[in-house]
Amino acid sequence: MNHLSNVLIRKRRFKKMKRRNTKDMESKLQKLREEMQEIGAEQRSIREGQRKVREKFEAIEAECQTLKRETRLVIQQSAKNKIRLAIMFRIFKAREEGDFAKATELTRLLREMVVRDNMLMRAPASDE
Template sequence: MRKRLNKLKTEMKVVSKEQKSIKEGQRQVGAKLQGINYECEQLRRETNRIIQQTATTQIRLALMFNILKAREEGDFAKAHQLTALLREVVAMDELIAQI
């Protein structure tokens, strides 16, 4: 009976060590997961920033093309309006970049 009790105590110590090891592993996995989530959020923000910059660049190019087209056609009033609009877009971009 005593041998069996000692054996059970030994097994319980082993199980206790294993449980501590499992808890430590879970803690490490949780910390890594938290780090991965942080990196994913940073990548999302950067992706959104790139998408915004790409859209703005496309708008600028379209405005520049239309300015050139208006000048070729001799429509200087339209070219002036588009140039003013382009300046506003550039100014907004600069404000957004500061944020």
């Protein structure tokens, strides 16, 4: 009987341990679920932040392209103005020297440049 009572005592202890282990496992699983929910929320927040950064970057990139295009146009216009001024100066010099044929030719060239530039300005802008 002594042996039988020892066996019963051991069985009861095992059942208690098993119940305690099950409760411990359930509490650990609950903690893991809560942590997973927190991690999921953090990941959604990170994805949202990345999306916003990407949108800002794309807007900045578009603005940069616009500024590059405008800068290129300003540089081209400046170069054209320098050429026109040089031609005007040569017209002035030719007239001053009495070379009216040369002054007439340079004036014709200047007019052609102005007409061509005006036509280009009226033409629809093509996206590059």
